[in-house]
Amino acid sequence: MTDKYMSPTPLLDFEASPIQCLVANRGWLSLSQTDRIGAAYDFVRNDIGFGYNSNDALPASKVLGDGYGQCNTKGTLLMALLRALGVPCRFHGFTIDKRLQRGVVPELVYPLAPRNIIHSWVEIYHEGQWLNLEGFILDAAVLAALQDAFPQRQSLCAHGAGTDCLQSPNVEWRGASTYIQKTGINHDFGTFDDPDTFYASHRQLTGIKGLLYRLVIRHWMNLRVRKIRNGHVPRIPGGEVSLVPTQSDLKTQEAI
Template sequence: MSHDYLYETPLLDYRTPAIQGLIARRGWTDLSYEDRIGAAYDFVRNDILFGYNADDALPASCVLADGYGQCNTKATLLMALLRALEIPCRFHGFTIDKGLQRGVVPELIYPLAPRNIIHSWVEVQHAGAWLDLEGFILDEGVLTALQTAFPERDTLCAYGAGTDDLQKPDVAWIGQSTYIQKTGINRDFGVFDSPDTFYAEHRQLTGLRGLIYRRVIRHWMNRRVGQMREGVIPVIPGGAASLVPASSHPDATEAA
């Protein structure tokens, strides 16, 4: 195992009492290598609900305390748990087209949202290969609500999902890569040792726009996600025809 992919950082603060206590209570250190990955992954997927934190660059212990997160904050927590369990992992940064957030971002402010939104997933070392872990973003409640609302759809790029197989997405840990927002990706920043090194180069929630997001917009979005979890899916203007993968947009490769 590579030491470079096991070290603690300010964001991957896995030696904090909250994270060490969680691992001890769950007995995860007694599991096999593969099952340790699965335990951390399943916890982040469903015990940490899909929602929007105050910032992307939050320490893992803060994400755990919030009890909810989106792609970037959940990725930080998952990496911290994996490294605490001696599972080498690294960070892969991207942007996604904002269409993937349609329905979660209120329509009133959707036109003001940046076209390209910072996104990430975790790469984990397993069986001699690096596997992609992204399927942890949507908790089971949100995913089931979307499947129920769109029973005839396979392709969906909205409401926080970006998949070509909505009814049977690769989200369960079975020793293989998992995905739930992959089809929304429109730029690849490459692999980083940690989220700290990525956010040192790429930040989005800054300035006045970031302040408004933290104080107002994210709370609005979280209420909408809560409604989705209860089966109330916001209507998107244009209907089903607008719920297409970002990769099919003419300017999908526009830089962030």
């Protein structure tokens, strides 16, 4: 595997002391590759809570310091930890339909959100194949709250989740790909060596909207996430929660 999937970058700053101390203190380097991946994955999934940072393009050490993140920032931290542990990884960029975020984005400002929201997952090279890691985005408490709020549902594309198997999503690391927002994807940018390359040409929420997001809206969203985590899932007007076609819906349409 080439160095491009193992090297530090300004965003994947795994040589920074906070990341090096974390890896050393947890003893992760003494584990097998499979267990190293699992340790880093579980840490990012649950020790780093689901939440919204000030920017997608944050260095991994800053995300670690924040202690929370969403798909893009958690992904940057996971990639940095994986490379620190000698696991080759790369970035895969997408957009998701903004309706996946409904229930997290307050209704008052929901119309201001971009229709297509930058999204990503992490790809790792493990045992001779590339695997997709996306299931780390929602921490276990947030996922459990959604499962409790919609006990009869399997398909959900709202409140930060995009899955057609809500009650048993493939989010645990078991040596295979994991997903939790996959059904919300509506555009594929392809793979990149690192997040730095992607964000050099794909940015969002600039100007006045970006300023509002950083100073006001994201804090409001984080408050709503905390409420979800505590079991108070916001209602969506009309009760509509399956808001974009799932993979099974698309297969059904193709069959018709």
